[in-house]
Amino acid sequence: MMFVSRHTVRQWGAVGPALVLLFLSARFIAAQEADADQSAPAGAVIAGRAESGSAALYRLVGSLKAGDTLYADVTRTSGDLDPMLFLLPGDTDARPQAGPCWKPAAANERGTDPLAAMKEAADQLTLAWNDDAAPL
Amino acid sequence: MPRRYDAQISLALPEDGDYVLVIASNPVVEGFGDFRAASA
Numbered sequence: 729m730m731f732v733s734r735h736t737v738r739q740w741g742a743v744g745p746a747l748v749l750l751f752l753s754a755r756f757i758a759a760q761e762a763d764a765d766q767s768a769p770a771g772a773v774i775a776g777r778a779e780s781g782s783a784a785l786y787r788l789v790g791s792l793k794a795g796d797t798l799y800a801d802v803t804r805t806s807g808d809l810d811p812m813l814f815l816l817p818g819d820t821d822a823r824p825q826a827g828p829c830w831k832p833a834a835a836n837e838r839g840t841d842p843l844a845a846m847k848e849a850a851d852q853l854t855l856a857w858n859d860d861a862a863p864l
Numbered sequence: 865m866p867r868r869y870d871a872q873i874s875l876a877l878p879e880d881g882d883y884v885l886v887i888a889s890n891p892v893v894e895g896f897g898d899f900r901a902a903s904a
Contacts, residue, residue, distance in 0.1 A: 776887065779896030783888035788903065794879045800903040801872040802887050807897020810890035813871035818882025855883070856873040859890055 778809055787818065812859040814850070 776784050792798070802811045850857045877883070887901055 773900055773902045775898065775900050777896070777898050778887060778889045780889045783886050786885045786887075787882060788885055789882045792877055792881060792883065794877055796877045797874060798877055798883065798903065799872075799874045800885055800901065801870060802899050802901040803870040805898045805900050808869075808895035809897030809899060810869050810895050811871050811899050812888045812890050813873055813901075814886040814888070815873055815875060816884040816886065818884060820884050855878065856875040858871040858873050860871065 775805070778811065789818070810859070813857065814854045815856045816854055 774786070778784060788798075798815065800813060800815070802813050804811060885901075885903065887899060889895060
């Protein structure tokens with residue numbers, strides 16, 4: 729398996745937990761800037777920087793087979809970053825796209841807990857996700 | 865229980881092919897900083 733590309737998307741617009749997940753759906757988020765792709769060696773530890781309203785995307789390619797167990801973890805090394813980790817199908821179009829943004833207020837107006845909405849969206853849109861490795 | 869600032873996933877892949885791994889900052893916290901990530 730290899731990390732073959734990386735780009736960072738910034739300025740998602742309105743920020744909210746479900747916004748992160750809708751960004752991952754690559755359909756609803758207005759993103760305005762993307763850094764150049766970057767390669768990384770297979771299976772290596774990678775390092776980067778993240779900030780509120782940004783996400784780093786790595787495309788994993790190689791001899792990934794059904795039934796293989798993929799393990800990934802991310803740990804903060806400085807600052808007050810609270811990282812979130814998502815795994816998506818390889819054919820996901822994660823390029824920045826213009827379009828309407830989901831806002832936390834919208835969930836509140838519907839009487840929906842934004843955190844519950846985020847979990848529901850993550851469960852539907854991703855293969856796996858985690859934002860806190862602490863045991864439940 | 866104190867909150868931990870890391871994240872982990874482990875998944876038996878459903879099919880052959882490529883995947884996309886995304887690392888994002890939790891927007892609720894609005895923090896920033898460096899990270900280290902590993903995959904196997």
